[in-house]
Structures are given as structure tokens and as C-alpha cells.
Amino acid sequence: MGRFIARRLVAASIQVLVVTLIAYMLFYVISAVTGASPAQRVAGHGATPEQVARVAHLLGLDTPWYSQYWRFLVGVVHGDFGYSFQQRLPVAELLLPAAGVTASLVVGAAILWMLIAIPVGLVGALRPKSAWDRVSAIAVQIAISAPVFWVAPMLAYLLAYQPSQGKLFGLSIPPITFFPIQGYVPMSQSVSGWAISLTLPWLALAVGFAAFYARFVRAFTLEQLGEEYVLVARAKGASTPRILSTHIAPIIAPAIITLLGLDVGATLGGALFVEVTFGLPGLGYMAFSAIQNLDYPLTIGVITFAALMAVLANTVADIAQATLDPRVRIAGGVGNRADGRLR
């Protein structure tokens, strides 16, 4: 297991290094081709070329890209992501609160979508072609088809704005504020305020994923329910809950966990639409304005952080999968051969 983890961590480091190198090079290619100048942006439009040159020197932009990249790498090793060109604050100081917001959003949403997906998928698998299964299949199809940039504002409108105007799904109610239309309350300020400010964002982000995961859970469970070992378990008198928890769950869990790791990792990079719609100061929004302002250190910081999160989530998922399924760690990276041997 130790060798497995070490191998995954080395691979993860290389992935992060490659991502940052590509991001750095892209910026410099764009600058070289278009003449776009972060120093000009920082110096303001009243600045003379001499002043722009001085700002470039101050920002360290007058050195070759590879030396800037090396400086960045050395900084990262020391936990220093450099200074934002635009805000002149340490990137880490800007990054950490934003990462906290995005983590709150994504982790909360992931819990929510799993809480929805597992029962919906299991009931669908246990009662295939029943009324419940057909209704949930339609709901799943709608949820998958509804883009988050539509779901999010509709939730804000229907559950935050309309109740404040005395309406709820067409019914007249006393004006009430269930949820803020936008805004984020840090957990340090108020736990209940934090949860209330994130309820609609969690829901907006979870709807689509819940539908996908409900499908996976249903399909995987249905497949396993047809296996002979389930028939044997049933013949021995095992109840359905016992079959699900003891026999089927350990088999389908690694696949679901792997998917979850990928999705959470990718979403941690910034759930831009949800963050924009609900005014959450997370990584996605930060990356967007950093790119617009040619704020290389902040952009690279966000990209590096997002890559780290994605790789970390994948690694955790791999390790979890390896823990649950010994074939993965025994395989030593040659999964098919191991699978064949075990079969």
C-alpha cells in the first residue's frame, strides 16, 4: 500500500508540474503574440512607456519566462505563490479564502447529490419499470438536461426572490426571506448563516450530478442484482438491505468513489456559474477576473491550486478504491492482468 501511495503521489506531482508549466507558457505566448502587457494594465492608461517599464521591473516581468517560472516554483515549494499584480497582495492570502468558499460549495453539494442519488438509484434498481422508476427516470432526464446556468438563477428567483415578494410557486404568502439571492456568509461569522447562504448554491450544483449518480447507482445495482451471488444470498435468506449493504455496496462503491473523486476534483477548480449566480467569492470567479486582468501570479496560483485539488481528489479516490478493492493495489498498475489472475 505504501508503494502504491508513493507512486500515486509522484505521478500527481508530475501532473501538477506539467499543468503549471503549460499555463505559464500559454501566458507568455499570448503576450508575445498580442503585445498584451500586464505592466501596462497595472500602470494605468496615464502611464508613460518609461513608467510602464518601471512597473514591469517592479513586477519582475523584465526577466525571461523560464526564470520567472523557476522563481514561481521555488516560491510554491515554500508555500509562497507570489504577489498578485493587480491587487498587490500575496496570492496565498487571496487564494485560501476563495478556496474555502469553493470547498464549502463543492463538498456540501457532493454530500447533497450523493444523499439524493443513492436512494433514488437504489429504489429504481430494486423496482425496475415500476411507477417510481419511470417517474424518477423522467426526473433524472430533466435534471441532466437542465444546465446549471439555468437551474441556478431559477432557484434564486423562485426560492429567494419570489418569497420576499409574497409569492411561492404561484401561491400568495406573507413576504419572507428564506434565502439570500446572492452573498456568502463565512462559517466563522455564523454557521447557520453559512448554511443558509449555501443552500441554494448546493442545490444548484447538486441537481445535475445527483441525476448522473442516480443513473450510475441504478445501473450498477441492477447489474449486480442479476448476479448469481445475489441469488445465493437470497436463497440463504438474506434480506434486501443486507444484500445491498454487505454484498453489492462493496462491489459498486469503488467505481462510484472513483467517479466522485474525479467530479469533486474537477469542480473544486471553480464552479464558475454557481459562484457567479450566487455571488460566492470562490476560485472560479477569482480565476475569471485574474485572467481578464492579466494577473499571471493569481491565475497561475488558481490553476495550480485547482490542479492540486483535482490530483489530490483523484489520488484520494484511488487510495480509497485500493483500500476497498485489493486487486487495484496488487495490480501494480497492470489492472487487467491482475483482474485476469483473480478471476
Next chain:
Amino acid sequence: MSLSFSQNTRRRVTYGAVIVGVAALLAGCSGSSPAPADSGATTAAGSPSASSNSAGAAAPAVAGGAATIGLPAGGIDHLEPTLWYMATSWEVAFATCTPMLTFPDEAANPGAQVVGGIADLPVMSDGGKTYTFTLRPGIKFSNGNAITAEDVKYTWLRMLSPELASPGAGFFSNIVGASDFNAGKAKTVPGISTSGNSITFKLDKPIGSFLYRMTMPFACPVPTGTPMSAVEDGSILGSGPYIVQSYTPNQQMVLVKNPYYNADALGARGKLDTITIQIGVDANAAGLQIRAGQMATYMDRLASADASTALQDPTLKGQVFVGTLPSTTYLWLNNSVAPFDNPKVRQAINYAIDRDSLLRVWGGPSQGSVTDQVLPPTMSGWQKADIYPSKGDVAKAKELLQASGVTLPITATLRVRNDAAGYVNLAEAVQAQLAEVGINVKIESAPDSVNQGFITVPANKIPMGISTWTQDYPDPDDFFGPLLDGNRITPTSNNNYASFNSSSANTQIEAMDAVTGPDRSTQWNAIDQQVMTEDAPWAPLINPNLVSLVAKGTCGYVFHPVYALDLTTLGMCG
């Protein structure tokens, strides 16, 4: 300002309109038509003129209370006064800082008249090359310490220092020794000296707009000994009616009353006890929040769809305001590239453009007004010129093109930003209109940061483009100097995108440095009309508007002609 309201908002509208526009539209109701904006004035929706502002949210507020105000993400670029430059940051600056000179808390032209700040209006001598300011007695920083002339001198040295690399330094390069100090070649600025409670600035030549430049918040007073590095937590902003109680970048800022603000010396300012600025509010959702009473108002532009529905909603009468921004959106024509080096071609383009149609593309009368002048109507003493017909005159355009001797069709590239609402649409409309007179336009669009890289380098010889310029201070030399003075064309970082370099115009523009008093605006108006009639280096298109919505129960809304939202006048209704 480096990032105008429109620039600041556009990036949000660009993608935000897709994201939340549906909710904004759902919130709309049918009702009366929007009223057109008066020149340079603020107009309440459904009202014919600025005079109706006495009702609704424009009624004076009472003192006390607290309010939450929305601000888009990235709306605060800095709280370090030598560095802040965004229009929305300067709204905070107007509440937290009292510069040497400032502006009254009033709408329209009265709000653009320079008045004393921490100093009285200065005594000018030496033919406009020396300005002596006397500090007002009894003024203090928020820590209770008196603001002295030495503090003011230190503030200026800090702003001009190479360590801070302030974008404000360029506006004061005519102070004797300032350029050398800023370049790190000198240890002090001989042009700034103090004596008792007075401070003197010596210039290397008269600068007619010097008083306006002294209002800029770059030189917000800071105590002697403030670090020569950026202080971004707001702790050094101690001279305005409000101070920053707390600031979490990209999340929230809380302003409270400055206990040492001397209202007797500086004038009574500030109604609310506490102002919470919620950062990261999307323009598209801001309207819903204001309607729901979760926010008093928004410090930036509402999304155009939301602005339109708000303007047509009779239940919001007296709560919606349309203010003209101190900006001009223009089609610049590269005067150094054939055939745009021919004034008749440039005049023909000005005739070929149907500005009324372009305004519809831009969002209609609520979003701006058409213009054929360089200067926006917010400029003091501005006079409407009517140089070119707003509906265009294609026959006249064709006649001028024929007289120019150029061979048709002309093919030219037009560069425009694509990360802000309206610009590409404008470019496409211009493309269609110019095609009618035999000018084939090829549009190249890119995000602003990339587009600027192309158009600020004259050697790239970009034939034409659409850009917006927003004033740094309300004097015409902030338009004519950087945009049209050929002697200020630089090989990089050039703002004269049209590469307009007319020796007679250069002489006229530079001669204005020596002109002060009422003649100044009269002469600038004459230059504006003459340049646009004879040289036509651009085709000015639109002066953009800012549509604001104010929540019920909030009063004291003032659309300030320099800073837009005046936080100090906002408060609860009586």
C-alpha cells in the same frame, strides 16, 4: 480611469447576462416607457427631468442607520490610495478620503465644481506655475492626529515614489523634480515644499487642469511614516467621513463613521452610521436583491436587461435613475494609415454612420445618448455642436468619398473588445453601415487585455477600432491630451489610437495649459467642434449611461458627475 464603469461591468455582463439574465427578465413588469437622460444630469425613471429627483430615493436621507450596498467581484482593485484606479474603488475613495481639493456632494454640474478639501482653494502665482495651498485648521486623521503640511508632503512623495509605482504619478510629472524622483534618479522632489500649514507646488510649466488633478484620490492624505509599500487593509484611509472598519478582499467591506472627521472644517458628510459593501454581487442579480430589499443599491451598472425592466416598472417610480457617465465611446480611424489619412474619408465615415441606429444596438436611450463630439456632456460648460446628422447622410458620405479621390471599395480591419456587452454588436452595425458607402470592414475581436496590446502600439497600424474613454478628472485636457495630442504619441502604451497628429491641433491643445477661468471651457468647446468638423479623427458614437436602482426605504441617492454613486449622501428615508 483605467477601468471605467462600463469596462468594470462589461466583463460581468458578458457572461452574467447568459447566467442570470433569465431571472432578471422574469422580475420585469410592463409599464411606462423610460425617460431619456438629460445631458449630464440624473433622471428618475418616468420623469421628464432632473427636477423630479426631489421625490423618491433622491429625497434627502436622515442621519443614522445601516445599509448593505452591492459591488461586483473585482470592484475594489486596491485600498492602497496610491494604487486604486477603478471607478468603483473611487466611489469608496470619495467616502473615505478627503484630498487636497474635492467636489461637492451634488448631482450634475454643481457636483463637478472644484472646492476645497483638506486645503482651501490655492493661490496661483508665477503665471500658473506655482500653487500654494493652506491646510484647513482642525483637520485630523481617524487616529486623532492632526493632518499637517509635512504629512501632505510625505503623501505626495509616497505617491510619486518608484516603490509604489502609482498610476497617479503620470498626472503629476510636471511638478519640478517629480519625474526624476519617480524614476529613482533623485531622493526628493524640489517642486514640493512646506511652510507652517501651507504647502507649495512648483510646476515646470502651467497646467490648466492642475486643480482638477489635485482632486484625484491618488494623493489621499496618509500620516508621515506610512510604509513605502502598498497598505491594502484600508487602515491608512483616515481623512474622509467614513473609515474602513473591516475588509475581506473579494468578500466584504464595512465602513463606519470617522470619529475625528471635522464636519465644521470639511462640511457635514455621511448619513448612514454603517455601510456594508457586499463584494461579488453579480450585476444581473443586483436588481433582484434591491427589489427584495436585501440591498440598498448597487455600485456599478445593472445588467441592461434588468435596467430596461426596472425603467418600465411603474412600481419602481422614483427608485430608478439614469445618469450620464463621463465617457465617450468612439470609432477611431487611424490617421496615419491610408485611406484614413485623408480627412474627407474620415468626414465621410462620420456622415455614413447612423448613430441613432447604433444607440439602439447599444441598448437604447436608457443606456446612452448619441454624440458627434469628443467631450462628454458631463464636462463643465459643454455645448452641443450638432456637427453630423445623428441619422447619418449616406449621400453626403458618398459625395465626400468621391471628392477624396480614394478608390472604392476600401477594405479595413476594425479591432474591438469582445468581453463586454455591446461592443461587438456596435462593430457589426458599423460594418453594415459602412458597407453602404463602399467601405468593407473586417472585424477582429479579442478580450480587452489582448485588444489593448494591439491598439496601443502605433507600429501595428490598426486601421480602425471602437473604444471607450472615461475621464480621470472632469477637465477636457484628460480627453484631448492623451487621445488627440500628436506630441504625446508613444511607441508603446499609446492612448492616441487614431495616431492623430495635427500640428495646429497640437498647438491648440497644448496652449490650453495656460488658460484658466471661464474661458477654458469655452475654448475647449471650440477646439472640440473645430477638430471634429475639420479633422474628424474619429467618429464619436455614444456617451454611455449608468442605470441605478435604489431600494424602497433608501433615500439620498445622488448620481455624482465625477464619482457616480455618492455613498455619503445615502441613508434612510425620513
